[in-house]
Amino acid sequence: MTGKIFGQRQLLLLLFVMFISSCAPAFSAQSIILEIPGVIYTSRGTIRLGEIARITGGNKRTRDMIANIQVWNDGETLARDEVLRAINDSDASDVRLEIRMPKISRVEAPGYEGNFTDTNERPNHAQNDSRSVNDLVPELLAMSGWKGGLEITANSPVPEGRIIDPSSIIPGVSGATLRFQDRNGRVKPLNVRLTWTQNALIAARNIKRGDKITAGSVFTRPMKITRPGNFPSNISEIIGFTSNRNIKQGEPIEFSHLTSSSILKRGRQVKIIARYNGASASADGVLLEDGRPGEWVKVRRADDRRVTLRARIINENLVEVSTD
Numbered sequence: 086m087t088g089k090i091f092g093q094r095q096l097l098l099l100l101f102v103m104f105i106s107s108c109a110p111a112f113s114a115q116s117i118i119l120e121i122p123g124v125i126y127t128s129r130g131t132i133r134l135g136e137i138a139r140i141t142g143g144n145k146r147t148r149d150m151i152a153n154i155q156v157w158n159d160g161e162t163l164a165r166d167e168v169l170r171a172i173n174d175s176d177a178s179d180v181r182l183e184i185r186m187p188k189i190s191r192v193e194a195p196g197y198e199g200n201f202t203d204t205n206e207r208p209n210h211a212q213n214d215s216r217s218v219n220d221l222v223p224e225l226l227a228m229s230g231w232k233g234g235l236e237i238t239a240n241s242p243v244p245e246g247r248i249i250d251p252s253s254i255i256p257g258v259s260g261a262t263l264r265f266q267d268r269n270g271r272v273k274p275l276n277v278r279l280t281w282t283q284n285a286l287i288a289a290r291n292i293k294r295g296d297k298i299t300a301g302s303v304f305t306r307p308m309k310i311t312r313p314g315n316f317p318s319n320i321s322e323i324i325g326f327t328s329n330r331n332i333k334q335g336e337p338i339e340f341s342h343l344t345s346s347s348i349l350k351r352g353r354q355v356k357i358i359a360r361y362n363g364a365s366a367s368a369d370g371v372l373l374e375d376g377r378p379g380e381w382v383k384v385r386r387a388d389d390r391r392v393t394l395r396a397r398i399i400n401e402n403l404v405e406v407s408t409d
Contacts, residue, residue: 117142117151121186125163126193126274127262131155134168135251136262138186139272147180149252163190216243218277221263224248225279231256233283233318234307244273256281256313282307284318285337292332298323298343308337314358314399315339322400329379340399345377349398357384357396359406370396370404 120139127137134140135152142148156163156171165188172182218237226235228251246267254261263275285308292302300320310316316339317323326343349355349372357370369387376382376398384396384404396404 116181116183117147118183118185119151119168121163121168121184121190123187124191124193125158127158130160131157133251134171137163140250143180145252150175151180151182152251158192161192163192165189218243221248221277225254228252229254229256231281231313233281233310233313236280236282238278238280239275241275244275246271246273254279257311259311281310281313283310283313283316284308285310285316286318286320286323288332288334288336288338291334292328294328294331296328298326298328298338300324303338314403314405315341317400326378341379341397344379348375348377349401351375354387355384355398356403357386357406358403372404 118139118141119134120141121134121137125137132155133152134154134156135149138152140148140151151172154171154175156168158167165184165186168184168186218239221237221243222235225237228248229235233256244265244267246265248263249266249272250264251261258279260276260278263277264272265275266272284305286303287306287308289302289304292298296302298320303320305318305320308316316337323338323340323343326345328342329344330342332338332342351372351374353372355370355372356367358367370384371387373383373385373393378398378400381395381397382404383393384406385393394406396406398404
């Protein structure tokens with residue numbers, strides 16, 4: 086039994102790797118320079134390389150792959166060997182990579198300081214008074230592809246210049262370090278907290294298992310979310326669905342709470358999404374079994390018949406394979 090579970094987990098991770106690798110050319114053909122300074126600023130034990138390193142060379146997709154590699158620090162130091170281990174354990178292990186960092190980098194609590202900045206120079210608050218974190222919302226929404234709302238908070242002023250890193254943000258993450266480059270080429274970070282919201286459907290009354298969802302069953306209310314895709318945002322997505330559990334008045338409705346009377350037929354084209362360690366990837370897929378929203382079915386990638394997995398149908402166009 087244990088071996089079977091292990092095999093399933095390996096297969097799920099393989100799918101995630103294939104999603105990423107299918108979107109980029111062979112990594113071994115590219116040369117990347119990874120620069121990590123002697124002092125990094127973070128309050129987390131596990132961080133992405135993109136939050137602390139300057140990554141140059143290669144193409145954007147490969148740089149993004151390396152930026153998403155997670156490394157561990159003990160709260161006081163980050164060892165070069167730990168960075169090498171994380172890279173060797175990742176899908177980017179075949180990249181021709183030049184690492185420029187000391188044997189040990191010191192870890193300090195985040196503040197106005199940042200990687201590749203002059204730590205003797207304080208930000209000019211007066212210059213940034215006219216620019217708030219709210220001005221960053223449209224850009225971060227575009228980077229994430231999120232159609233809902235986003236609230237941003239920060240403990241320091243927004244630096245001058247444009248955002249050069251990260252190149253994308255996964256909806257649902259609670260925070261990020263944005264790096265800005267000004268006209269003089271100086272790079273400064275900004276640690277931000279992110280709150281993602283969407284219009285969710287809330288039970289207007291107690292809904293019993295077996296009840297059909299009608300327009301009077303729910304009302305709409307903005308809600309903070311951490312996992313996009315779990316909650317319908319429009320009544321048209323679930324009208325006529327049947328509840329497969331008791332839902333209390335005031336409780337947000339999830340796709341997994343509902344069963345559709347309409348069956349999605351084998352061969353239907355869907356989007357497959359996979360999540361792993363806070364990252365996500367997607368690919369076009371095909372249902373291999375009939376199923377309703379909320380049910381688990383076999384799926385495969387549209388362009389690859391070799392790997393089949395079980396995924397939960399989120400809605401008529403989306404299924405999710407969880408690799409967590």
